[in-house]
Amino acid sequence: MVRTLRDTQLVINLNKIKKNIEIVKDIIGPDVAFMPVIKANGYGHGALGIAPAIMETKPAYLAVATLSEAVELKEAYPDYPVFVMGHTPDKYLPYVVEYGIAITVFELKQVELLGRLACDAGKTVTVHVKVDTGFHRLGKTPSPAYADEVCAMFDVDGVYVEGIFSHLALTNEEENDRQYDMFCDFIEEIEQRGYDFKYKHIADSIATVDYPQYHMNMVRPGAIIYGMKRNEAATVPVEPALVFKTAISQLHEIKAGEGVSYDYLWKAERDSIVATLPFGYADGYPRNLRDKGYVIIGGMKCPIVGVICMDQCIADVTDVPNVEAGMEAIIYGDGSEASQGAMTIAEAASLAGSNKNEIIARFLERPQRVYI
Numbered sequence: 566m567v568r569t570l571r572d573t574q575l576v577i578n579l580n581k582i583k584k585n586i587e588i589v590k591d592i593i594g595p596d597v598a599f600m601p602v603i604k605a606n607g608y609g610h611g612a613l614g615i616a617p618a619i620m621e622t623k624p625a626y627l628a629v630a631t632l633s634e635a636v637e638l639k640e641a642y643p644d645y646p647v648f649v650m651g652h653t654p655d656k657y658l659p660y661v662v663e664y665g666i667a668i669t670v671f672e673l674k675q676v677e678l679l680g681r682l683a684c685d686a687g688k689t690v691t692v693h694v695k696v697d698t699g700f701h702r703l704g705k706t707p708s709p710a711y712a713d714e715v716c717a718m719f720d721v722d723g724v725y726v727e728g729i730f731s732h733l734a735l736t737n738e739e740e741n742d743r744q745y746d747m748f749c750d751f752i753e754e755i756e757q758r759g760y761d762f763k764y765k766h767i768a769d770s771i772a773t774v775d776y777p778q779y780h781m782n783m784v785r786p787g788a789i790i791y792g793m794k795r796n797e798a799a800t801v802p803v804e805p806a807l808v809f810k811t812a813i814s815q816l817h818e819i820k821a822g823e824g825v826s827y828d829y830l831w832k833a834e835r836d837s838i839v840a841t842l843p844f845g846y847a848d849g850y851p852r853n854l855r856d857k858g859y860v861i862i863g864g865m866k867c868p869i870v871g872v873i874c875m876d877q878c879i880a881d882v883t884d885v886p887n888v889e890a891g892m893e894a895i896i897y898g899d900g901s902e903a904s905q906g907a908m909t910i911a912e913a914a915s916l917a918g919s920n921k922n923e924i925i926a927r928f929l930e931r932p933q934r935v936y937i
């Protein structure tokens with residue numbers, strides 16, 4: 566058991582994540598494999614903390630972005646199937662073999678090296694081939710030469726070419742279709758030569774929910790399993806699973822005209838009570854929410870005032886009845902009644918000029934995660 570040593574906590578409701586996954590699984594149906602994405606420390610929710618709950622939903626893989634994330638999972642849970650969606654440089658391939666991690670490839674030369682390492686260890690390594698259909702991030706553009714290269718990967722001992730995938734830029738429907746068709750044509754070209762892929766995938770959360778025509782036989786949703794919808798109008802009934810909260814460290818009574826925090830950038834317009842809160846940008850709270858962010862204390866909306874520091878910030882609590890040190894402050898709510906109108910991740914994203922995924926991915930190690 567991890568000891569609780571700090572009031573600044575991310576309270577994560579594992580049942581809500583599981584419910585969101587069931588909603589996604591209902592959308593995709595029983596014939597499409599499910600590969601939930603838990604990169605970036607499970608979108609801030611704590612990959613190690615949420616992985617066992619997610620495994621209860623029987624995913625084909627847990628997907629991460631980097632080998633380091635995959636190794637962290639494998640060290641904790643050697644039996645969980647883990648897939649790395651990003652690029653793994655050659656020098657790290659021994660770890661891929663050692664931990665039995667499935668990786669993304671797009672170079673025959675790398676697959677051959679991987680095959681040699683796997684054979685030396687008496688193992689087989691699983692790979693999915695990445696195809697660039699326009700995003701220009703990873704993978705190669707379909708061409709006869711790339712088709713030859715992919716076919717040759719199938720013949721490498723020690724390597725199992727299990728899947729092929731691409732990524733939609735989600736620019737507009739016409740461009741989605743162009744990318745998708747390019748991907749399907751390329752797969753067909755290879756399959757006509759007698760090579761089959763068990764898994765073919767191109768859909769992230771948005772495509773999984775909004776474009777069933779791109780499900781193929783596997784999807785890779787991330788944001789949606791944490792309750793992050795494309796926009797607030799989207800009808801898919803997923804719910805955020807996370808509440809970010811803390812407790813007041815200290816209260817200060819200040820006179821009208823006095824400032825708070827660095828440079829006294831906020832000055833009290835009236836005699837005020839301000840509360841010091843033990844969270845800051847080193848916990849992942851956006852520093853640019855100064856004079857925009859607020860917390861809920863005693864049911865009241867309390868604006869964050871003055872510069873947000875690395876570890877602390879200050880809220881105006883003048884209007885909170887019977888305010889005292891130690892009172893709970895809700896920083897981000899989950900939209901439920903219990904969060905009393907606290908700022909949602911969506912609102913924080915919009916006020917900070919960011920997106921929801923960035924707001925949750927920027928939670929660092931420091932805020933303690935508590936799983937319920």
Ligand SMILES: *Cc1c(COP(=O)(O)O)cnc(C)c1O
Nearest residue numbers: 602650732769770785786787788
């Ligand atoms: C992050 C990522 C996903 C998941 O994206 P969401 O928008 O969070 O669903 C899927 N595929 C790849 C390749 C990714 O990098």
